Amino acid sequence: MKRAVLVFLAVLLAFGLAQKRVVLGVGGKTAVVYLPLTVVERLGYFKEEGLDVVIQDLQAGSRALQALIGGSVEVVMGFYDHTIQMQAQGRDIVAFVQVGRYPAIVLGVRSDLADQIRSVADLKGRRVGVTAPGSSTHFFLNYLLVKNGLKPTDVAVVGVSVGAQAVAAVQNRQVEAISNVEPAITLLEERGLIKVLADTRSTRGTREVLGGEYPAAVLYTTRAWLDRNPDTAQRLVNAMVRGLRWMQGKTPEEIAAVLPEEYFLGDRALYLKVLRNSLESFSPTGRFSDTAPLRPLTVLSAFDPNVQRARIDLKRTYTNAFVDRVPKQ
Incomplete structure (x- = not known):
């Protein structure tokens, strides 16, 4: 009996090591700007990376950010501009994969x-x-x-x-x-x-309103968490980039086929139109460009006195290190 118990505990331990639990907050899970998160979840890519991702739907980006600062979530699917805003307040928040290249607001x-x-x-x-x-x-x-x-x-x-x-x-x-x-x-x-x-759902609209590509939906976390958990971060990025690649060239119908029914709000045909209006806004690679982060800085500097006064080091607000290590297809 004692030996059986030890074997059972060893199996549990092995499973725990294989499945790394991550608590991830999102600022409105059904919002289309965060759609790749649901795609990755539904296709099982997180599990294939050995991750048990617990998603907390916090309904707004500001609430997701507050949850990260408060410690109730470890990673956030939110907008990149929060990393700049936080640096201006003395907090070291880092985006480590880009999901949206246009805000789609x-x-x-x-x-x-x-x-x-x-x-x-x-x-x-x-x-x-x-x-x-x-x-x-x-x-x-x-x-x-x-x-x-x-x-x-x-x-x-x-x-x-x-x-x-x-x-x-x-x-x-x-x-x-x-x-x-x-x-x-x-x-x-x-x-x-x-x-x-x-x-700003399209290339043309974003250029007219904001001047060009604008990092929007990203995964971000504290630098301390990123430094402690590089392997977990890499697995998250592997899954997200795989999902972004899967979405490239897919029709709205193919994407809708993997989504929960409640996402359609009772009108599947209309939701397909929503997807057609939005697919251009997603990043095909997950990578940040060297120049696009300047646009969120310009936007925030227009009205946020903390950002206006701060000396923002944009290179500390994002990293491509994990995306660059994602296995090629």
């Missing part, structure tokens, strides 16, 4: 107010929905306000989350405008509820 106004709100400058005094205050959708709004001669305080910001909650906030007239991501944007457009003022 859209600013739209309610269609019934389109004759009154014809430009960003007309938003003064209005209520604008964002996923959550302090999230990248909020940063995007702030930048556009400053760029158009307003201050961030010239509007009232309302947290509306993502997906169905964001759509409901517009339908119920809780906000006059919205800065949000897919699938909410296409749902609102198809129902004739919003008119788009700024759109």
